[in-house]
Amino acid sequence: MAILFYDASIISPMILALSLLASLGCLFGLARRRQHCRPLTPWRLPVIGNLHQLTSLPHRGLYYLSQKYGPLMLVYFGSTPYFVISSGDLAREVTKTHDYNFSNRWKTSASRLLFTGSDDLIFSPNSHFWRQARKLCVNELLSTKRVQSFYYIIEEEVAELLATIRFSCQDGGSAIELGGLFLGLANNIVCRAVLGQKCTDGGNGDGTLGELVKQANELLTAFTFGEFFPFLSWLDNLTGFNKKGIQTSQALHVFLERVIDEHEIHPAASHADRKDFVQIITELQKNDMSGLQFTRDNIKAILLDMFLAGTDTSASSMEWTMAELAKHPTIMKRVQDEVRSIVGEEHKITEHHINRMEYLHCVVKESLRLHAPFIIGRQTFTDLTIGGFKIPANSNVLINSWAIHREPLIWDRPLEFLPERFLDRSSDYKGQDHYYIPFGQGRRSCPGAHFAVSEIEYALANLLFWFNWELPEGMAAEELDMSETVAQVSHKKLPLRLVPVPKAV
Numbered sequence: 354m355a356i357l358f359y360d361a362s363i364i365s366p367m368i369l370a371l372s373l374l375a376s377l378g379c380l381f382g383l384a385r386r387r388q389h390c391r392p393l394t395p396w397r398l399p400v401i402g403n404l405h406q407l408t409s410l411p412h413r414g415l416y417y418l419s420q421k422y423g424p425l426m427l428v429y430f431g432s433t434p435y436f437v438i439s440s441g442d443l444a445r446e447v448t449k450t451h452d453y454n455f456s457n458r459w460k461t462s463a464s465r466l467l468f469t470g471s472d473d474l475i476f477s478p479n480s481h482f483w484r485q486a487r488k489l490c491v492n493e494l495l496s497t498k499r500v501q502s503f504y505y506i507i508e509e510e511v512a513e514l515l516a517t518i519r520f521s522c523q524d525g526g527s528a529i530e531l532g533g534l535f536l537g538l539a540n541n542i543v544c545r546a547v548l549g550q551k552c553t554d555g556g557n558g559d560g561t562l563g564e565l566v567k568q569a570n571e572l573l574t575a576f577t578f579g580e581f582f583p584f585l586s587w588l589d590n591l592t593g594f595n596k597k598g599i600q601t602s603q604a605l606h607v608f609l610e611r612v613i614d615e616h617e618i619h620p621a622a623s624h625a626d627r628k629d630f631v632q633i634i635t636e637l638q639k640n641d642m643s644g645l646q647f648t649r650d651n652i653k654a655i656l657l658d659m660f661l662a663g664t665d666t667s668a669s670s671m672e673w674t675m676a677e678l679a680k681h682p683t684i685m686k687r688v689q690d691e692v693r694s695i696v697g698e699e700h701k702i703t704e705h706h707i708n709r710m711e712y713l714h715c716v717v718k719e720s721l722r723l724h725a726p727f728i729i730g731r732q733t734f735t736d737l738t739i740g741g742f743k744i745p746a747n748s749n750v751l752i753n754s755w756a757i758h759r760e761p762l763i764w765d766r767p768l769e770f771l772p773e774r775f776l777d778r779s780s781d782y783k784g785q786d787h788y789y790i791p792f793g794q795g796r797r798s799c800p801g802a803h804f805a806v807s808e809i810e811y812a813l814a815n816l817l818f819w820f821n822w823e824l825p826e827g828m829a830a831e832e833l834d835m836s837e838t839v840a841q842v843s844h845k846k847l848p849l850r851l852v853p854v855p856k857a858v
């Protein structure tokens with residue numbers, strides 16, 4: 354502290370210049386060293402590496418490690434290395450500056466089994482096939498215009514959900530479990546858009562498609578030896594993982610094969626604006642209109658992707674949003690007032706109404722900030738440098754959006770549910786705001802974002818318009834358990850049970 358008593362005028366400019374040069378030299382040296390450095394690796398155990406530090410909630414485990422080891426660290430799950438990114442600034446470097454270089458993904462043990470070795474969209478590297486499949490998705494299957502064309506499916510399925518809830522109200526004041534209803538809704542919407550039929554139709558004795566997709570999702574998130582200890586992959590035979598994978602895959606393929614056959618034998622003379630994905634793909638192939646060439650296995654893989662990526666994700670987002678609203682009655686009231694004042698005396702909510710529900714949009718964004726799927730996997734093509742650290746070619750990279758969505762310098766009171774924050778923040782779902790990436794960013798970002806948000810907003814607006822929602826008797830808002838469990842996405846650990854009270858007419 355003595356330095357505080359020095360008179361600045363007696364420090365010679367020469368000494369200042371020398372110390373400045375020395376500091377610059379140090380910094381330059383450091384920067385040069387970092388260029389060739391690997392990021393820090395948390396202390397790890399032999400064989401299992403850092404697996405024990407992940408805990409049962411890996412996004413949190415990785416977040417706590419990043420607090421100590423920095424926004425870019427290198428962890429080992431078993432013998433497999435992963436680079437973990439936990440800041441929006443670095444995520445931007447990945448998906449903006451080096452988007453192409455980070456646009457690979459790796460195939461997991463489960464994805465190899467489920468897609469029987471065929472390429473799909475989610476797990477394929479950035480290859481000629483992936484670019485074709487991505488073009489098909491973005492331009493044909495999930496474009497804004499196409500989502501508009503199957504908005505009637507969303508409306509019809511939500512109307513059925515409302516009827517089910519009304520029916521349950523006859524019991525007078527009993528709580529219903531919303532998670533299962535939302536999963537049924539999301540399954541049926543995706544199933545009708547993709548295959549032209551409901552999930553529960555025509556299970557062929559192999560279980561309904563909804564059940565098979567659930568099994569497939571469980572496989573995708575199960576622990577496998579092959580993933581983390583490639584030399585022990587034979588153990589996946591002993592655990593029954595491989596057998597279950599093959600059985601689920603076969604049942605799914607039989608189901609999808611049959612639906613495609615049916616479409617070919619009886620091409621539906623449906624309304625030109627109401628084509629399902631199978632129809633769209635088979636017509637494009639037949640008429641060679643798109644230059645897209647896919648094998649039968651590729652088509653089945655792309656269809657399956659829609660279920661794996663598009664059902665559980667939307668359903669759990671709806672459940673989390675309703676849980677946050679039940680936990681925050683003032684916000685519930687504000688969004689409900691907005692919905693009711695915009696819809697007024699009309700008896701049907703339309704897309705046009707939803708577009709005007711500014712606060713509802715904020716509520717959904719905020720819920721996705723806190724609860725969206727949180728770890729995005731990418732793989733590099735070539736050696737590159739990020740944040741001054743070198744990442745070699747073919748490295749697996751994890752972007753922890755859970756951590757990015759809670760960066761304290763970016764988000765005011767980051768752990769709180771505050772939809773208002775989005776009134777002044779121009780974050781969209783396209784990843785323009787690199788601190789807000791529920792649907793990822795860059796060329797591998799989610800092509801189903803518009804579909805998902807349309808479905809979530811329409812379902813929520815209807816639930817809020819037609820019902821008031823109360824907690825089960827005797828439960829206070831503070832007591833609502835918000836702990837999570839992790840499958841492919843973050844789920845509420847305890848199912849959300851609320852009491853619907855029909856709106857007075």
Ligand code: HEM
Nearest residue numbers: 474475662663666667670791792793794797798799801805
């Ligand atoms: C709330 C709902 C959803 C969320 C939060 C979500 C989130 C994501 C995220 C984070 C990714 C990875 C992005 C990246 O690597 O940068 C992704 C990829 C993907 N999503 Fe979604 N998604 C949702 C719904 C949907 C829906 C409804 C569909 C289709 C029906 C869909 C289809 C896909 C596909 C095909 C990919 C892989 C894209 C590729 O690798 O090129 N998603 N999603």
